[in-house]
Amino acid sequence: MPEISRLGIKMPESPIRKLAPLANEAKARGIKVYHLNIGQPDIPTPEVGLEALRRIDQKVLSYCPSDGLPSLRQKMAEYYGRFAIEVTPDEIFITTGASEALTLVFLACLDPGDEILIPEPAYANYMSMAMSCGAVVKTVLSSIDNGFALPPIEAFEEAITPRTKAVLLCNPNNPTGYVYTREELEHIRDLVRRHDLFLFSDEVYREFRYTDAPYVSSFHLEGIEPNVVMFDSMSKRYSECGIRVGAIVTRNARVRKSVMKWAQARLSPPLLGQIVAEASIDAPESYLKGVYEEYIQRRDFLVKRINEIPGCYSPLPMGAFYTVAKLPVDDADKFCAWCLRDFSYEGQTVMMAPASGFYVTPGYGRNEVRIAYVLERDELARALDVLEAALTTYRDRWNKR
Amino acid sequence: MPEISRLGIKMPESPIRKLAPLANEAKARGIKVYHLNIGQPDIPTPEVGLEALRRIDQKVLSYCPSDGLPSLRQKMAEYYGRFAIEVTPDEIFITTGASEALTLVFLACLDPGDEILIPEPAYANYMSMAMSCGAVVKTVLSSIDNGFALPPIEAFEEAITPRTKAVLLCNPNNPTGYVYTREELEHIRDLVRRHDLFLFSDEVYREFRYTDAPYVSSFHLEGIEPNVVMFDSMSKRYSECGIRVGAIVTRNARVRKSVMKWAQARLSPPLLGQIVAEASIDAPESYLKGVYEEYIQRRDFLVKRINEIPGCYSPLPMGAFYTVAKLPVDDADKFCAWCLRDFSYEGQTVMMAPASGFYVTPGYGRNEVRIAYVLERDELARALDVLEAALTTYRDRWNKR
Known part of the structure; x- marks a missing residue:
């Protein structure tokens, strides 16, 4: 069987999408997954x-x-x-x-x-x-x-x-x-x-x-x-x-x-x-204005809520609909996979994009994740509750070892 | 100003699309251009x-x-x-x-x-x-x-x-x-x-x-x-x-x-x-059958008609909707450009894809063109009349020199 390309071997998987199989498995187990990993807005198309x-x-x-x-x-x-x-x-x-x-x-x-x-x-x-x-x-x-x-x-x-x-x-x-x-x-x-x-x-x-x-x-x-x-x-x-x-x-x-x-x-x-x-492009001005107002509210909520969780930190992003936040974990790749594979809270879990994939220099961003605020406020609130619960469980599990 | 890539310089233009600016100019002069260059069928979508x-x-x-x-x-x-x-x-x-x-x-x-x-x-x-x-x-x-x-x-x-x-x-x-x-x-x-x-x-x-x-x-x-x-x-x-x-x-x-x-x-x-x-994919069987019958008729007409033009030759293609035909010209690239830039017959001309672009070895296929039979029979007939007239004019002009 002929070999695939060396580039195909070397190429990293997308940090945004590589955990998708784990998310699908969680969903198959009946768990609701909050997608904080991908920049797919829930806002209606004009x-x-x-x-x-x-x-x-x-x-x-x-x-x-x-x-x-x-x-x-x-x-x-x-x-x-x-x-x-x-x-x-x-x-x-x-x-x-x-x-x-x-x-x-x-x-x-x-x-x-x-x-x-x-x-x-x-x-x-x-x-x-x-x-x-x-x-x-x-x-x-x-x-x-x-x-x-x-x-x-x-x-x-x-x-x-x-x-x-x-x-x-x-x-x-x-x-x-x-x-x-x-x-x-x-x-x-x-x-x-x-x-x-x-x-x-x-x-x-x-x-x-x-x-x-x-x-x-x-x-x-x-x-x-x-x-x-x-x-x-x-x-x-x-x-x-x-x-x-x-x-x-x-x-x-x-x-x-x-x-x-x-x-x-x-x-x-x-x-x-x-x-x-x-x-x-001909959408009424009110469309983009509504989108803007929605996101600014979500941002304000998200960043405040992240900073309330012990050990977490997010700066206040001035644009887009992402933030890179620091979590109290050693390895966000492992934590994000664990959230999907081994954790649920009231039948729910969160999917985030480990920030390591956004760094080129190995070892950087290991305790950071990218969070997209593309969910409506109530969903976002629940997702953050789940994240906080996940962090607590993860820390306790870790400390017992 | 930074330089574009060497690959961008070396990369040949598409033989199918590179004459598009000449075609657009011809159309701007009010000339009808028969598109034999591109595999864009005129058949309705299901x-x-x-x-x-x-x-x-x-x-x-x-x-x-x-x-x-x-x-x-x-x-x-x-x-x-x-x-x-x-x-x-x-x-x-x-x-x-x-x-x-x-x-x-x-x-x-x-x-x-x-x-x-x-x-x-x-x-x-x-x-x-x-x-x-x-x-x-x-x-x-x-x-x-x-x-x-x-x-x-x-x-x-x-x-x-x-x-x-x-x-x-x-x-x-x-x-x-x-x-x-x-x-x-x-x-x-x-x-x-x-x-x-x-x-x-x-x-x-x-x-x-x-x-x-x-x-x-x-x-x-x-x-x-x-x-x-x-x-x-x-x-x-x-x-x-x-x-x-x-x-x-x-x-x-x-x-x-x-x-x-x-x-x-x-x-x-x-x-x-x-x-x-x-x-x-759920189109009725009659759809693909109709398409098939349409193309086989066009093919038969096209190949017969090409072979009637003095100096032209096309084999009988068994599939797809193209043929590579030999024309009585030294350089099909020049001839195809000439048809668009310098020729018209009753306000019409033809656009073909010079076959040289389909060969990797330099010099091959210089008197060949690719013709797509994606026009309906009557259009195809007029296009071939125009091609025959173009070849005659081109030969006469050439011989006069």
């Missing part, structure tokens, strides 16, 4: 998006252009205008979710051995996508103690080598919920300019910012326009993760041309998702 | 598939499992049963079109430098997908003179090196329309067994076979069960290329496990497409 689906009258569900439906690209350009991100439809390239946007941009811009600098913890799939094209992720450590603020720019400088090709920021940040300040972003801009790097900017959580600070996109940073490549997705803001529609936005025509070659090989992004996405 | 869309009543269009909806995988297992391909739902992995199936399997099975043996001409995107993970495509030449039959197995033997990891066959073949015989496939099976290779088998055109020979799938070849990885797609058989739903089918659990790691990084295949796909 009605205009669903209505567009029902109204589809095409007789043939055919391929669309490799860079997406022109009408969607037009609509997205208008959407970006709301944030003073001035781009033309030509500068927007539709992809199969932000996941594919990352893959296509990495292929278009990075050769095997090229390095990307990322503050860690970071969205785990950046590392997977980089591995798939042979690029190397180098990290600069951020810390829970200052809420995962941008590490000093000197730490980035030290990590730069002749193979460094790009800096990747997720802003607002997944998994930490941190929102970078203008000052921090200007440090990054100067770094990018000094070393002529790409700035890959994942801005899928743009709508989820809970501070009064003015919004700063990578597109607002002056003097590095051709260096900026932004990733976007409809999934989170319109609660439609399943439609698989994202985008690459860049003023750099050479990058777009290179992306197009790889994109043509996969023919076309999903037609139906694009129809839903286009309609969703 | 009504049951469209109806399933209209009936979607989910409030949240959420992620689905990384390997696809269990109900679709169950349905597909039943579908394969019609062809005596006995697989369980667990052995079916849903992907974003067959394109993604290729990418995931290449990542799961091949390391940079590993070689895949493919008869050429071959579907151009195999080469792109291989490049994206650093694998190397080695080709064995098939010939228009025997209708692109499988080259002698000795030619495969000669091409094998210590890095050869897989043989890739497309059956029925895109671009040639050839359907491999049981004898040919058994030669491949013996080769695969002798050298312990993967057999990657692209069977997306399974429904489009116009011979009386019994159907032979890679799953019917005995003794190489764990070596076989089949690619499939809903796009062609149900005329729903835009839904982006394909599959990897393999009994090899290690391959599936490796595929899962890469698939988790992209989270989920498209939800809406899967709903349409699942419903489409």
Whole structure:
């Protein structure tokens, strides 16, 4: 039997999804599992998006252009205008979710051995996508103690080598919920300019910012326009993760041309998702406002509740719908698996994403978990009660040994 | 400005889509362009598939499992049963079109430098997908003179090196329309067994076979069960290329496990497409029968008509909906571009895919084009009239110089 690839062996499993078999087994035993592990909002998709689906009258569900439906690209350009991100439809390239946007941009811009600098913890799939094209992720450590603020720019400088090709920021940040300040972003801009790097900017959580600070996109940073490549997705803001529609936005025509070659090989992004996405942009203002208010309440509740549990700590995330919290355990990987396999409280348990998978440096984040606050308040409250009970049981069991 | 990747520079443009800007310009000049370049059928999507869309009543269009909806995988297992391909739902992995199936399997099975043996001409995107993970495509030449039959197995033997990891066959073949015989496939099976290779088998055109020979799938070849990885797609058989739903089918659990790691990084295949796909499998028998009859008529017409044009030759393809035809031109790339840029006949022109892009060996197939017969009979007839006129004009212009 021929062997699978060495990369396939080396590749880590997704920290977000690898515990899914244990969760399924728990469910099969009749246990209710609260999903704090995955960024799948429970918020309804905008009605205009669903209505567009029902109204589809095409007789043939055919391929669309490799860079997406022109009408969607037009609509997205208008959407970006709301944030003073001035781009033309030509500068927007539709992809199969932000996941594919990352893959296509990495292929278009990075050769095997090229390095990307990322503050860690970071969205785990950046590392997977980089591995798939042979690029190397180098990290600069951020810390829970200052809420995962941008590490000093000197730490980035030290990590730069002749193979460094790009800096990747997720802003607002997944998994930490941190929102970078203008000052921090200007440090990054100067770094990018000094070393002529790409700035890959994942801005899928743009709508989820809970501070009064003015919004700063990578597109607002002056003097590095051709260096900026932004990733976007409809999934989170319109609660439609399943439609698989994202985008690459860049003023750099050479990058777009290179992306197009790889994109043509996969023919076309999903037609139906694009129809839903286009309609969703017309959701009434009240929709995104309602979503915003819901999340800010959940965040406030979640963080307060975590910090009430003895030995737990979460900073106050300023954006997205995640927090990275410290738990009073030695090994969050083991604890998260234990919650699913060996624990239940009144027939319930919790599924969390161990933070180790969001760190590249081995051993970091071992007592941290990522918690997504994508459940409604009452569910979240019950989930946190279950977490507290789990921690108590786990500690007692441990102490008896 | 940072440089794009060397791979992005080296990567060829899709032979199927690279002339699209010229086609768009022609259309902007008011010229009707007959699309013989792309495998986008004009056949309506099954009504049951469209109806399933209209009936979607989910409030949240959420992620689905990384390997696809269990109900679709169950349905597909039943579908394969019609062809005596006995697989369980667990052995079916849903992907974003067959394109993604290729990418995931290449990542799961091949390391940079590993070689895949493919008869050429071959579907151009195999080469792109291989490049994206650093694998190397080695080709064995098939010939228009025997209708692109499988080259002698000795030619495969000669091409094998210590890095050869897989043989890739497309059956029925895109671009040639050839359907491999049981004898040919058994030669491949013996080769695969002798050298312990993967057999990657692209069977997306399974429904489009116009011979009386019994159907032979890679799953019917005995003794190489764990070596076989089949690619499939809903796009062609149900005329729903835009839904982006394909599959990897393999009994090899290690391959599936490796595929899962890469698939988790992209989270989920498209939800809406899967709903349409699942419903489409229930299309009445008359649907696929009607499609079949339509294509066989088109094929017969197309091939007869091509062979009536002086200097043109097409073998009779036994499957799929393409043929590779020889034209009386020196350079089909130039001729195809010329048709779009410089020619029109009664306000019409044709777009074809130059066959050079389907060959890996430079210089091969220079006077060949791939023609897709995805237009209805009358359109096809007009397109061929236009092609004949184009060839006459081109020859006259050439001779005058």
